[in-house]
């Protein structure tokens with residue numbers, strides 16, 4: 174399937190997820206993230222302000238603040254560039270025409286100061302750790318020369334054994350993929 178059609182299919186699928194399934198998967202992903210060495214060792218964490226169909230980032234941001242980690246979030250710029258700026262209680266957020274909240278205040282934090290980037294997206298492959306995002310190419314560009322940890326949290330509906338979309342040469346592969354476990358707790 175082409176990238177565009179695949180994105181549309183994923184958006185539909187994620188829109189249809191029940192509130193219950195979403196909430197359970199979000200909680201499970203938060204547990205996995207907070208237990209991971211990547212999280213525990215990171216001092217500066219990049220994430221986004223999530224929108225409705227995405228994995229929720231607000232609880233993650235709150236935990237980072239409680240752990241005294243610095244949170245940085247992206248501002249989109251011309252030519253599909255992004256600048257990550259600190260997200261604090263002082264930050265002014267503006268809603269873009271795509272309905273995404275971005276910081277309009279604060280100084281850009283250098284790429285090499287970011288320890289961990291939580292990469293957003295619509296679909297991921299377990300074989301290659303490839304990802305497909307919303308199609309802006311913002312993350313592929315930003316991550317091309319990023320040397321910290323690229324980690325993604327995924328609902329089960331976002332995960333595929335092999336990529337079912339074309340993976341291009343400029344697509345940046347993830348370092349780690351955490352997939353939400355079933356609501357049922359198999360360990361007991």
Ligand SMILES: Nc1nc2c(c(=O)[nH]1)N(C=O)[C@@H](CNc1ccc(C(=O)N[C@@H](CCC(=O)O)C(=O)O)cc1)CN2
Pocket residue numbers: 221222223224227247249271273293294306307308309310311312
């Ligand atoms: N919550 C969240 N914030 C995020 C992202 C994300 O995936 N999630 N981004 C992750 O990248 C960046 C914004 N991503 C964007 C991706 C596409 C378009 C956009 O221009 N969409 C056009 C079509 C694009 C095209 O085909 O040229 C549109 O929808 O009309 C805008 C922003 C930064 N912030």
Ligand SMILES: Nc1ncnc2c1ncn2[C@@H]1O[C@H](COP(=O)(O)OP(=O)(O)OP(=O)(O)O)[C@@H](O)[C@H]1O
Pocket residue numbers: 176293294304305306307308309310311312313314317341343344
């Ligand atoms: N490193 C790069 N340099 C130049 N152009 C790039 C680069 N990476 C991606 N692009 C361009 O960005 C566009 C969108 O890329 P793609 O379809 O892979 O988006 P995506 O991975 O879904 O989006 P995103 O990375 O924002 O989540 C493509 O037209 C591609 O040519």
